[in-house]
Amino acid sequence: MTDDVLELANFTLADGATEAQLLSASDAFQRDFLGQQNGFIRRDMIRRSDGTYTDVILWQSRADADAVFGRAQNAEAASAYFACMKIDPDAMNTGGRSAQSCDHSPRQADT
Numbered sequence: 131m132t133d134d135v136l137e138l139a140n141f142t143l144a145d146g147a148t149e150a151q152l153l154s155a156s157d158a159f160q161r162d163f164l165g166q167q168n169g170f171i172r173r174d175m176i177r178r179s180d181g182t183y184t185d186v187i188l189w190q191s192r193a194d195a196d197a198v199f200g201r202a203q204n205a206e207a208a209s210a211y212f213a214c215m216k217i218d219p220d221a222m223n224t225g226g227r228s229a230q231s232c233d234h235s236p237r238q239a240d241t
Contacts, residue, residue: 134171135192139185141215152183152214159211163202169194183215 143152156175164170169190176184189195202208 133191135189135195137185137187137189137195139187139215139217140182141185141217142182144214144216147214149177152211155207155211155214158207162207163205164198164208167194167198167201169198 143149160173164173164187171188171190173188174186176186178184187195189198202212
């Protein structure tokens with residue numbers, strides 16, 4: 131096992147939000163907030179055939195993921211992105227699930 135942590139957030143579009151708004155806010159969230167955070171490795175957003183979405187974020191550690199969660203509450207780019215989402219209130223961790231990574235593709239070494 132590695133120390134990497136994978137976070138999954140399942141959601142649908144918020145009432146009145148369009149996919150174009152979600153994608154624009156998602157780009158800003160990654161560019162202006164998430165990409166600036168320590169421990170951030172990778173993020174993908176998946177749209178399923180049933181119209182639901184999953185945000186997948188890979189962190190270097192649980193501590194990195196937890197620290198960013200607190201900062202996101204006050205970040206404009208995060209707030210705009212979260213406003214486009216409707217998250218199931220019964221889901222754990224405000225819609226997110228996390229797991230420790232067992233194995234993943236090797237990372238490319240810096241050259």
